[in-house]
Amino acid sequence: MADIVSPLPGVFYHRPSPDEATFKSNGDAVSVGDTIGLVEAMKTFIEIKSEISGTFDSYVASDGAPVSPAETLAKLDD
Amino acid sequence: MAISRLFIANRGEIAVRIIRAAQKLGIATVQGYSEADQDMLAVKLADEAVCLGSAQSKDSYLSIPNVMEAVRSSQADAVHPGYGFLSESPEFVRQVEAAGVTFVGPSAATIERMGDKVEARKAAEAAGVPVVPGSKGRIETVDDAAKVAAEVGYPVMVKAAAGGGGRGIRVADTEEELRKLAPQAQQEAEAAFGDGGLYLERAIRAPRHIEVQILGDGREVIHCYERECSLQRRRQKVWEEAGAICLDKKTCEALCASAVALAKDVNYRGAGTLEYLYDEVSNEFFFIEMNTRIQVEHPVSEMITGVDLVQEMIRVCSGEKLSITQDQVKRDGHSIEVRINAEDPHMQFMPWPGKLTAMSLPEEDGVRFDHFLYEGYQIPPYYDSLLGKAIVHAPTRAEAISKLKRVLTGIKLDGLKTTIPLHLALADDPAVQAGAFHTQWLEPWLAAGNLKPIQGDAA
Numbered sequence: 001m002a003d004i005v006s007p008l009p010g011v012f013y014h015r016p017s018p019d020e021a022t023f024k025s026n027g028d029a030v031s032v033g034d035t036i037g038l039v040e041a042m043k044t045f046i047e048i049k050s051e052i053s054g055t056f057d058s059y060v061a062s063d064g065a066p067v068s069p070a071e072t073l074a075k076l077d078d
Numbered sequence: 079m080a081i082s083r084l085f086i087a088n089r090g091e092i093a094v095r096i097i098r099a100a101q102k103l104g105i106a107t108v109q110g111y112s113e114a115d116q117d118m119l120a121v122k123l124a125d126e127a128v129c130l131g132s133a134q135s136k137d138s139y140l141s142i143p144n145v146m147e148a149v150r151s152s153q154a155d156a157v158h159p160g161y162g163f164l165s166e167s168p169e170f171v172r173q174v175e176a177a178g179v180t181f182v183g184p185s186a187a188t189i190e191r192m193g194d195k196v197e198a199r200k201a202a203e204a205a206g207v208p209v210v211p212g213s214k215g216r217i218e219t220v221d222d223a224a225k226v227a228a229e230v231g232y233p234v235m236v237k238a239a240a241g242g243g244g245r246g247i248r249v250a251d252t253e254e255e256l257r258k259l260a261p262q263a264q265q266e267a268e269a270a271f272g273d274g275g276l277y278l279e280r281a282i283r284a285p286r287h288i289e290v291q292i293l294g295d296g297r298e299v300i301h302c303y304e305r306e307c308s309l310q311r312r313r314q315k316v317w318e319e320a321g322a323i324c325l326d327k328k329t330c331e332a333l334c335a336s337a338v339a340l341a342k343d344v345n346y347r348g349a350g351t352l353e354y355l356y357d358e359v360s361n362e363f364f365f366i367e368m369n370t371r372i373q374v375e376h377p378v379s380e381m382i383t384g385v386d387l388v389q390e391m392i393r394v395c396s397g398e399k400l401s402i403t404q405d406q407v408k409r410d411g412h413s414i415e416v417r418i419n420a421e422d423p424h425m426q427f428m429p430w431p432g433k434l435t436a437m438s439l440p441e442e443d444g445v446r447f448d449h450f451l452y453e454g455y456q457i458p459p460y461y462d463s464l465l466g467k468a469i470v471h472a473p474t475r476a477e478a479i480s481k482l483k484r485v486l487t488g489i490k491l492d493g494l495k496t497t498i499p500l501h502l503a504l505a506d507d508p509a510v511q512a513g514a515f516h517t518q519w520l521e522p523w524l525a526a527g528n529l530k531p532i533q534g535d536a537a
Contacts, residue, residue, distance in 0.1 A: 009431050010459045042420065042429035042463040066133075066459075 002052055003060075003072040010041030012048075012073055014063040022063075024056040024074070036074050039067065054078035080396040081105055081156040081180060085149050086120065088160030089139060091450045091466050092372070093120035096158045099388035108152040110145060112138035114458040119450040128152050133460045139163045142170050149179060156180040156396065162462075165371040166193055182395040183348045184294075184370050191344065192368040202365040205340040210355065210364040212279030223260045223278055224253050230280045236260055238267030239275035249281045284516040285355035287315075288322050288363060290337035291379040293387065294346035295394040300404045301334040302379045302387065308517050309504065311427070316497070316520065317504060318415045320378035323475055323513045324358055333363050338404075340365070349376070349391040358516075374417065374464070377448055381413035381471040412475040414482050416504075418449070419463040422495040424531050430495035431457040440488035444471035444481065457494070465496065475513070479505050503529050 006012065014022040014037055023036050030036065035047045037059070054076035061073045084100045085108045086093050097107045097120055109124035114133035121127040128148040131138035138144060140163055149157055157174050159165035159182065168186040175181060183189070191197045199209050211230035216239045217223050227234045227250070234256065237247040248263045250256035260276065268274035287310065291302040306322035307315040325333065337352040349372050354363045376387050385407060394400060421427040433456045439447050449466025457465070468485055472478040483505045486498050504510045507528065509519070 008429065008459075010429070041431055041459040042461065044429050044463075046428060 001057065002054060002076045002078045004036055004048065004050055004074045004076065005070050006039055006048065006061075006067045006073050007069065008039060008041050008046065009068050010039040010046070010066070012061045012063070012065050012067045013038040013040065013045075014059055022059070026056060026058055028056040030054050030056050030076055039073075048073060050076065052076065052078060079103060079105065079393070079398075081392060083108060083152070083154045083156070084182075084392070085152055085154035085157045085179075086110060086124065086160070087139070087145050087149075087157055088163055088165070089115055089118060089120065089450075089461065090464060091448050092160040092374075093118070094123060094450050095448055096160060096388055097123045099386060099392060100158075102386075103389055103392060105156075105392070108148075108154050110139070110148050112460075114460050117455065118458075119452055119455070126152065133458070135163065135461065142167070142173060145170070146173050146177065149174065150177060154179060156182055156392075158182040158392070159371065161369075161371050161373060166369070168193070180395055182392055184344075184346055184350070188344050188346065189370045192370050195367065198368055199365075201344060202340055205336070205343040207336040207340045207352075207365045208363060210279050210282065210366070213277055216275040217278055218275060220257055220260045220264075223276060224256055226278050227253065227256055230278070232256075233281040233283065234278055235281040236263045236276050236278045238263070238271055238273070239277045240267060240271035240273040249283075282355050282357045282364070283359075284518055285357055286322070286324055286516050287353065288325070288333065288356045289351050289353045289373075290334050291373075291376065291387065292337050292341045292346065292350050292352065293385075293390055293394065293400060294341050294348065294350070295398070295400045296345050296347040298400050298403075299338045299341040299346055300400060300402065300407060301338050302383045302385050302407055303409050304330060304333060305375055305378055307375060308515050309510070309520050310517050311520050311524070315375065316417055317501065317510075318375035318378055319475070319478075320382045320413045321409065322356075323412075324356065326361075329361060329363070336363075336365070340368070348395055349387050355517075374467070375415050377446060377467065377469045378413040378415045381444070381446070381469060382409045382411055383407050384410070411471055411473045412478045413469060413471045414475075414478045415467050415469045416482065416486070416501040417467055417497065418465050418489075418491075418501075419497045420457050420465050420494060421463050421497055423497050423500040423529055427497070429459070429463050431459040431463075432494045433457070434491060435493035436490060437492070438488075438490040440485050442485075445469070445485050446471075451491070465491075465494070468501075476511070479511060500529055 057075040107124040109127040110130045131144045164170040168190040171186040213226045248259040264274040286308045305320045307318045309317040351369045446469040470481045
C-alpha cells in the first residue's frame with residue numbers, strides 16, 4: 001500500500017468538475033503521472049499526479065475537504 | 079467628517095491599508111472577516127471585527143446578505159469595499175445605500191455603466207476619449223471589411239461578431255491579406271456560432287498598458303498622473319510604475335486630460351482608474367476600461383504625488399469636496415511597485431500558502447511595504463496569493479530600480495516561497511532597465527528560461 005500526499009495546503013477535489021466522474025475509482029490502474037485529484041490553493045487548481053504506478057485503492061481525504069501539506073489524499077496498491 | 083464608523087468589506091493587505099487611512103482620519107473601524115481569516119492582521123488592527131461566514135469567499139466576502147447583516151449589526155455608517163470581491167457590484171451598492179449607509183465609491187449607476195464594455199466605450203467616445211478604432215456594427219461582406227479597414231488603419235483584427243473565446247480571430251496587415259483572411263474568419267464564425275457576421279478593429283501589436291489615476295467628488299475631477307503596468311503574467315500585473323517612461327510630455331498630458339474629461343462626464347465620485355492601451359509605433363492611446371475602485375497599484379501614484387488616495391476617497395464619499403486642486407498635484411521622481419505573491423516562481427508559480435516563521439523588512443526613506451504579514455502567521459489557502467507589495471521611490475527610474483534591488487535583497491520572509499526572485503531577475507534584465515517591454519513581453523521571457531533557479535535552492 002502506498003500513499004499519495006498533498007504537496008501543498010488547499011482544498012482537495014476527487015473530480016475534474018462537480019458533474020464529472022472521479023479521476024480514479026477502486027481497482028483502476030494508475031500509471032506514473034496519472035492525475036488522481038486536484039488541490040485548489042489561492043484560486044489555482046493544482047493537478048495531483050501519482051509518482052508511482054499501481055492499482056487505485058481509495059481516496060482518503062474527502063471530496064472538498066481542506067488538506068495540509070504531506071496529508072494523505074489517496075491510497076494505491078502497488 | 080460625516081463618516082464615524084467604517085466597515086471594511088475586504089481582507090488582506092488592502093484591509094490593512096484602509097484601516098490605517100481611517101485611523102488617520104479619526105474614524106473607528108469595523109473589519110469583516112471569514113472564519114479562515116480570524117487571525118489576519120486587519121482583524122487585530124481594527125477597533126472591532128465581525129465574522130462574515132465560512133472560508134469560501136462566496137459564503138463570506140462575496141455574500142451580499144452576510145456582509146449587509148454584518149454592516150447593520152455593527153452600526154457602521156460607511157462601507158469601504160477595497161478591490162475585488164463586492165467592490166464593483168452595483169447590487170451591493172444599492173443595498174448599502176438602501177440601509178442608509180455610505181458606500182465609499184461611485185454610485186451603483188456609474189459602476190453599472192462603466193462596467194459594461196459597450197456602455198463604457200460609448201461614454202468614452204461621447205467625452206472625446208479615443209477608443210480602439212473599429213467597425214460601428216456587424217460586417218457582412220469582405221468588401222465592407224476592406225472599406226472599414228481602410229478607415230481604421232492597418233493592421234486590423236477581424237473576429238466573429240457573435241462570440242468570444244478567440245474563435246475566428248484573424249490579423250491582417252494589408253488589404254490583400256484581409257481579402258484572403260476575412261472569408262476564413264466568416265467560415266469559422268459561421269461554424270462556431272451559426273452566424274458569419276464579423277467585427278473589425280485596429281490590431282495593436284505589443285501594446286503597453288497605461289492607466290490614469292483619477293479622484294472625483296461628484297463635480298470636480300483631478301488626476302494623479304499615469305502608471306504603466308505592462309509587465310503582466312496571465313493578465314495579472316506583476317510590476318507597476320509611475321510614471322510611464324514611454325510617453326512624451328505632450329502625449330502624457332493629453333492622456334491625463336482625457337481621463338479627467340471622461341470621469342467628469344459621468345460625475346465621478348471616489349478614486350478610479352482609466353485603463354488604456356498605448357501603441358508605441360503610432361504614439362496613440364486608446365481607452366479600454368474603467369475600474370471604479372481603488373487599485374492594487376495605487377501606492378506608486380501616492381509616492382510620486384504625495385496624495386493619500388484612500389483618505390481622499392473616504393473624504394469625498396462622505397460628502398466633502400476634493401481637498402486638493404489639480405495644480406496642487408505635483409509629480410516628483412519615479413516609483414516602482416512589485417507584487418509579492420505566495421507563489422514559487424521556480425515551480426511554474428505554484429501557490430505556496432506557508433507559515434511565516436520570521437520576518438524582517440528593510441526600512442529607509444522612499445521605501446514602503448503594504449502587506450498583512452506578521453511572524454507566526456499561517457497564510458490561508460482560500461484567497462488570492464498577494465502577500466503584499468514592495469514600493470520604492472527615487473529621483474529617477476534607474477535609481478528606483480537599484481533601490482528596488484537593494485530592498486528586495488534585504489527582505490526576509492522565512493517559511494514562505496514568494497515571487498521576489500522573479501522581481502530580482504526583472505530588475506537585472508537589460509530590457510526592463512531600458513523600459514523596452516509591453517504586455518506580451520513577460521510570458522515569452524519566462525518561457526525562454528530567463529528566470530534561472532538559484533543555486534542551493536534545489537526544490
